[in-house]
Amino acid sequence: MFVNVNAHPGTRSRVLNELAELSRAKAISSEFKYKKGSEVYGESEPAEYIYQVVEGAVRSHKLLSDGRRQIGAFHLAGDIFGLENGAVHRFTAEAITDTTVRLMKRRTLEHVAESDVTVALDLLNMTTSNLQHAEDHMLLLGRKTSLERVAAFLLEMDRRLTAAGVLALPMSRRDIADYLGLTLETVSRALSYLHGKGILDFACQSQRQIVLMDRAQLANLDL
Structure with missing residues (x-):
């Protein structure tokens, strides 16, 4: 759901460079523009793509049963998001401002990771960062x-x-x-x-x- 690569400059630089190389080599990414407030993807939709904020900002949120909204993360320029453990998105993602997002097919990146150890490690690091953010957010909401x-x-x-x-x-x-x-x-x-x-x-x-x-x-x- 969320990867704050900005929090880890070394990882951020490596991931962004590799995504750029993959885009040029395999033509597997596209850029889309979203107006402020428009949906990038919805909760329970198939998680077929991985996303990267090129410009602007995105929020990931879930509507609770009583109608309240819980925002899980903010994705800023350079951040990669939409990397799910399952087959569908658990949150809805919306553009906070006019935003440009790069899309890459999830399956294509997974195929590359099968033969490229560096990409596989980056995906593991992103998953670990996702878990760390979720734990930190849970602590913030529950104890502070x-x-x-x-x-x-x-x-x-x-x-x-x-x-x-x-x-x-x-x-x-x-x-x-x-x-x-x-x-x-x-x-x-x-x-x-x-x-x-x-x-x-x-x-x-x-x-x-x-x-x-x-x-x-x-x-x-x-x-």
């Missing part, structure tokens, strides 16, 4: 306070998104709330608290561009 969850989210996005000192969030506060298992109001209160403490500042009126002023103090909140 609302402020700790928001702090953990900001630190995760800081590792993956920050450019020129600004953390530019493509997702809305509603998305953040559904990822952290909180209400929109709780997320807003936590961000206001961190702003009041001088831990972060807002670089624009929409408050989606954040400057982290005190990463050490923010990390202390992510216990």
